[in-house]
Each structure stands twice: as structure tokens, then as C-alpha cells.
Amino acid sequence: MYDLAVLGGGSGGLSVARAAAQIGAKVALIEKHHLGGECTLSACVPSKALVQAARVAHLVRTSDRFGVKTAPADVDFAAVMNRIRAVVADFAGDGSGESLRARGIDVYRGSAAFTAYDTVLFDGKTRIEAERFVIATGSRPAIPHIPGLADVGYLTNVSVWELTERPSTLIVLGAGPNGVEFAQAFARLGVHVKLLADSDRILPGEDPEVSELVRSHLDAEGLVVKTGVELTRVFLRDGQKVVAFRDRVTKDTFEAAGTHILVSTGRLPNIEGLNLDVVGVHADPEHGIHVDEHLQTNANRIYAIGDVLHRHDFTHAAEREAAVVFQNAVLRIPKKVDYTALPWATFVDPEVATVGLTESVAKERHPDALVLRARYDELDRARIDGRTEGFAKVVATPAGKVLGATVVGEDASMVLQEFVVAMEHGLTLADIARTVHTYPTYAGLARKVANQYSATRLGGGFVQSALKWFLGYRPRPDAAGEAARMTQAATTEEGSGHGH
Numbered sequence: 001m002y003d004l005a006v007l008g009g010g011s012g013g014l015s016v017a018r019a020a021a022q023i024g025a026k027v028a029l030i031e032k033h034h035l036g037g038e039c040t041l042s043a044c045v046p047s048k049a050l051v052q053a054a055r056v057a058h059l060v061r062t063s064d065r066f067g068v069k070t071a072p073a074d075v076d077f078a079a080v081m082n083r084i085r086a087v088v089a090d091f092a093g094d095g096s097g098e099s100l101r102a103r104g105i106d107v108y109r110g111s112a113a114f115t116a117y118d119t120v121l122f123d124g125k126t127r128i129e130a131e132r133f134v135i136a137t138g139s140r141p142a143i144p145h146i147p148g149l150a151d152v153g154y155l156t157n158v159s160v161w162e163l164t165e166r167p168s169t170l171i172v173l174g175a176g177p178n179g180v181e182f183a184q185a186f187a188r189l190g191v192h193v194k195l196l197a198d199s200d201r202i203l204p205g206e207d208p209e210v211s212e213l214v215r216s217h218l219d220a221e222g223l224v225v226k227t228g229v230e231l232t233r234v235f236l237r238d239g240q241k242v243v244a245f246r247d248r249v250t251k252d253t254f255e256a257a258g259t260h261i262l263v264s265t266g267r268l269p270n271i272e273g274l275n276l277d278v279v280g281v282h283a284d285p286e287h288g289i290h291v292d293e294h295l296q297t298n299a300n301r302i303y304a305i306g307d308v309l310h311r312h313d314f315t316h317a318a319e320r321e322a323a324v325v326f327q328n329a330v331l332r333i334p335k336k337v338d339y340t341a342l343p344w345a346t347f348v349d350p351e352v353a354t355v356g357l358t359e360s361v362a363k364e365r366h367p368d369a370l371v372l373r374a375r376y377d378e379l380d381r382a383r384i385d386g387r388t389e390g391f392a393k394v395v396a397t398p399a400g401k402v403l404g405a406t407v408v409g410e411d412a413s414m415v416l417q418e419f420v421v422a423m424e425h426g427l428t429l430a431d432i433a434r435t436v437h438t439y440p441t442y443a444g445l446a447r448k449v450a451n452q453y454s455a456t457r458l459g460g461g462f463v464q465s466a467l468k469w470f471l472g473y474r475p476r477p478d479a480a481g482e483a484a485r486m487t488q489a490a491t492t493e494e495g496s497g498h499g500h
Contacts, residue, residue: 001118001130002027002028002128003131004130004132004329004330005133006028006029006133007137007274008030008037008134008135008270008308009029009035009107009136010039010318011039011318011319012037012306012321013031013306014029015322015326016136016305016325017029017100017105018100019323020330022103023330027104027105027106029100030122030128031107032111038138041092041158043178044315045087046084046085046087046088047157047185048347049084049088051181053083053084053189054185054187054188054189057075057189058073060073075189075190077190078165081163081164108122110122111123113274114275114279115275118301132329133301135305136306136322137271137306137308138270138307139270139310139313141264141267141268142265147234151234154262155262156262157182157264166190166191167191167259168192168258169257169258170183170259171193171196171241171243171258172196173263173265175199175203175227176203177344179197180195180202181346182262183218183223184221187221187222192258194225196226197228198227198229203352206346206406207354207359210408213408217349228247228249229246229247230245230246230248231243231244232245242255242257243255267310267313269285269287269288271289289304289308291304294324294328294336295324295325296328303325303329305324306322309321311339312344316342317339321337324337341355341356341424343417345412347413351412355404355420357403359371359393362395363395365403368398369395369396370396370456371393371394371395372393372396372429372452373391373393373394374391376391376409378448379440379442379448382409384440385410387410389409390409390410391408392415392449393405394406394429400457402419405419409442409445410442411442414442414443415446418446429450429453432450433450
């Protein structure tokens, strides 16, 4: 009998299997398709390789603004896709069956179905018994029920990597993070892109200001973006795939024609065939497996992590959940999962990164919350690089505890990490303000926000009274920010003109 059996060889499943094997547990890993999971094979890794190729093409195309004259960008689409496949193959090798077996993990390639709380049937014939189970079977693209779509044919984040020739026109269905990333990347590689979404705005899970800024960039780059629409049917006409849709408000009808359709309208958890009813595990085909705060299912020896939960479909979320389950299922040390400081990013240009509460939610829960902002055009490094569009918005308690943050602009995901660390470890904006920041970097944006917070404290009653009565100073309200900056530990300051 195994100490632990993991169903699914994606990021989360591999993480918990490796950790358990490392301390000497007897581990079985069962994967129905390919080791490495969605992130490695068809999501994070290939999509970011595509985004990078598109970014390079865009940089070449716009290089004259830096005084660099180049020939027009000549995109070899087949070469781009070949490089992406090579990158994926390199990553997939890190999680191969051979490397896992070398770690002491028994790898089974096939399907598994529960027959009892301590047993699964592998490929319908081999019994695999274990003390504890972790379900990490991931998710798959959710295909909308649009008449004619299946007949006409479409691409998903799985099949799109099989393209060898550049589409002339691509219709992207869905304006969430994946849809927007694909739309902009393909457009920058020379594809005419039309983005259709039923949501009222692109990136509907982000702050409305973020959606507006990113939308303006997509418009400027020539993408056709239609939001708030209802897709009614898909059909062929003159060799083109045509998507008919209507405006949800006006009911006006329109059509979008193209050579290819890419569906990016969400995900569904992979729970089919697991026979979960036999062991009393509650699961929903749309909403995933139900778990408690310890990531334990209704069956006390069975846990679930990753996309199959349909909570936070991020690789880093699955890895955090794997760490929690490792403690609960393997070490038997009770540990609760906490998503408070779970960040996420959309690798569009300008990049978007978010953690915690949005401004509206924070204000609902904390009426006295502070909203602090800093703009990229105030940042020396952004001005040097010519990347001045964007902003950081942070919501915090009066004591400086970070409740949430959103950054949109160059290196947004890196800038955000300071606020993530603060939330994770109980640091405040005052702590960030007291931290030395290398000049000139985009990290200076976090310090600017933190200095704004310090200015609100310096301008408060007690400090201002002390300056007046003990030192004879009468601070001007408009000078509070500079005074706050200078009261921090001596550092090489943003805007000082010094550094390397």
C-alpha cells in the first residue's frame, strides 16, 4: 500500500508527490495524459513564449522612437511556433517519468477511478491502494454552446500550438486574461484580430481603470474589440468562419468573419470518470470538487488541489495548495489554506498584476480604508525607458496594513511582489517606505506609494503639533510628501540623479 497516491501530474500534483517522496513516503503518481500538466504543455509556458515573441516584434516595429532605425519586422510564424514547441519540450523534460522514478515515485500512465476510500482502479484492471489520496486532475477549456461552433471548428489553448501557418484573421471569443493575451500577441505577429466578449469590459475581474487602460492599448494597436455581446451562431460563408452576435443592450446584430476562431471562455474541472460518488466526494461539473479549509474533501482521506477545485486557476495557487496538502495528508500537521495574499498577473502590454481586495470591495469592508496611487510617468525609470503609461493603486488600513494592490504597467508583476510580501508577512507601507530601493528601477513605484502613506502620517495631528511646538516648524500641507520621504532611513532616493 502506498502512503500517498496522487491523481494528476500537473504543477500541483508533481509538487506534492515530490515533497512526499523526498521525506521517504511511498508515492504513486497517476497521470491520464502527459506529465507536466496544462501549465507546461498548453498554458503558462507556451503562451508566455508567444507573448515574448510578439513583444519582440512590437519592439522592432516601434524602435524608431528610440532613434533606432530597422527594417519592418518580418515575422516567420512557423519559426515562432517551432521555438515555442522547443521551449515546451525543454520544460516537459524536467517532469518526465524517468526523473520522477529516480526520486522514488512510481508513475502510472493511464486513468484512475475510485472503488473504495483507499483504492483506485487503474485503467480498469489494476488496484492501487493508498493511505491518502490527492486529486489534482486539472481542468480543460469550457466550450460555449453556440449553434454551429462545433461544425465550423475552433482552436483552444490546447490546439492553437499546432498551427504552422499564420492565420490571416483570428476571432477570439472571451476577454478574460487568456483571451486578451492571445488577442494582443497574435495581432503583434501580424494577424488581424477581432475580440468578442459577453462581459461588459475586457478583463472583468480587474479594476475598471485597468480594463480601460488596457482596452485603449488594444484599440491603438488595431484590434477590433466588442464587449457586452451575445454570440448567436457560427457558420461558413465564402470559405470564412462567421460569428454572428448582437449587442446585449441595443439588440443590434453584427457579424465577424475570419479564417480561425479561438475559444477562450473559461475552464471546466476534470472530474469525469473518477467515480467520486463511490467515496462520497462532493463535486460539481462546473464548479469543481468541494473541499474545506484544509483542502480535504468529504472523504477524510482524500484531498484535492489545483484547477479541479475551480477556485484560482493559477500554477502558483496549485503549488501553494500542494504545500498545504503535504502538511495535512503526509506530515499530518493541520494547516489551513489562505488565499489572502495570492497574486495573479495578465501578461498583456501593459502588464497587469493584482493581489487582495479591489478598491470597491475594500471600501465596503473597511470604510476608513486609504486609497493610494502612483503613476508610471512620475517614475524616473519609466521616463528613461519611455514606458510611462500605467499606475499602481493600493488600498490599506489607516495603520498601513495592505488590503490589496493593483499595478498596471511595465514589470507590474515584479512591482506587485513587494505588496504581496507585505501582506504575507504582516509588514506595513511604512516598512516599505523605510526599505532601500535601488535607483533607478520600477520598484521605485512601490516606494512612491509607501511614501504617500507616510505623508498622511506626517501630516497628522500629533506629528504636526510636535513639529510646531517642540521645534518651531510649521509644515506646509503640500510639502508633507517630501518631508515624509526625507524622514525615512538615508537612501539613494528616486529622482536624485545618482546611481548606476
